[in-house]
Amino acid sequence: QQPVQSPQAVILREGEDAVINCSSSKALYSVHWYRQKHGEAPVFLMILLKGGEQKGHEKISASFNEKKQQSSLYLTASQLSYSGTYFCGTDPGHGSSNTGKLIFGQGTTLQVKP
Amino acid sequence: NAGVMQNPRHLVRRRGQEARLRCSPMKGHSHVYWYRQLPEEGLKFMVYLQKENIIDESGMPKERFSAEFPKEGPSILRIQQVVRGDSAAYFCASSPPSLGETQYFGPGTRLLVL
Numbered sequence: 001q002q003p004v005q006s007p008q009a010v011i012l013r014e015g016e017d018a019v020i021n022c023s024s025s026k027a028l029y030s031v032h033w034y035r036q037k038h039g040e041a042p043v044f045l046m047i048l049l050k051g052g053e054q055k056g057h058e059k060i061s062a063s064f065n066e067k068k069q070q071s072s073l074y075l076t077a078s079q080l081s082y083s084g085t086y087f088c089g090t091d092p093g094h095g096s097s098n099t100g101k102l103i104f105g106q107g108t109t110l111q112v113k114p
Numbered sequence: 115n116a117g118v119m120q121n122p123r124h125l126v127r128r129r130g131q132e133a134r135l136r137c138s139p140m141k142g143h144s145h146v147y148w149y150r151q152l153p154e155e156g157l158k159f160m161v162y163l164q165k166e167n168i169i170d171e172s173g174m175p176k177e178r179f180s181a182e183f184p185k186e187g188p189s190i191l192r193i194q195q196v197v198r199g200d201s202a203a204y205f206c207a208s209s210p211p212s213l214g215e216t217q218y219f220g221p222g223t224r225l226l227v228l
Contacts, residue, residue, distance in 0.1 A: 002156075032216065032217065034219070040221070041205060041219040041220060041221045041222055042157065042205070042219045043219070044216050044217075044218060044219075047215075047216050055216065087156060087157065089157070089217075099162075099170065100145060100147065100162045100169065100170065100209070100217075101147075101159050101162055101170050101172070101173070102147075102149075102157075102159060102217065103159065104149075104156040104157040104158070104159075105156060106155070106156050107156050
């Protein structure tokens with residue numbers, strides 16, 4: 001039931017790009033992406049809803065393939081501040097709405113070096 | 115607009131004592147969620163509440179754990195007779211009344227059971 005994230009860890013140089021994937025075995029209503037730095041709270045990045053609606057930060061982009069039950073987060077021109085652990089949270093939905101219960105993946109650790 | 119507030123930020127308890135964790139949602143938010151995070155692991159859903167109602171408690175251990183969100187005041191997560199395995203970071207999140215909205219996380223309470 002827990003979504004699977006890949007890769008588990010990524011090391012980048014500043015300016016490089018990265019893609020983080022999130023795959024679920026169940027149909028999804030929405031996918032939520034967060035970044036967490038060590039010892040801090042998860043910070044919202046992006047929400048993708050069934051039907052194509054997206055909400056999030058301007059510099060972050062993501063995709064949601066409903067048929068494949070997959071989402072990808074695209075980090076371009078990475079900065080040192082992008083370092084942290086990225087989590088996807090999935091909501092299977094109930095009818096035409098969210099359940100509110102997010103099931104999180106195990107996380108992807110991203111380290112950006114100067 | 116203040117964010118989600120949690121207190122205390124750190125809590126130390128001896129085995130057998132009770133732990134009370136408080137969460138005040140963002141202004142205008144009526145949905146509250148509690149998640150637990152063990153060291154080096156992802157976030158695990160515990161419970162979803164609206165004012166005076168428990169919507170989904172499927173992630174709550176059957177014994178010793180309870181949660182409430184009264185008409186007035188913060189949401190409370192209560193752990194009775196704590197054991198060492200309860201040591202974790204407990205995060206509260208809140209979202210606006212309409213379903214499908216983003217969950218915003220508080221700074222967390224780090225519980226240590228001695």
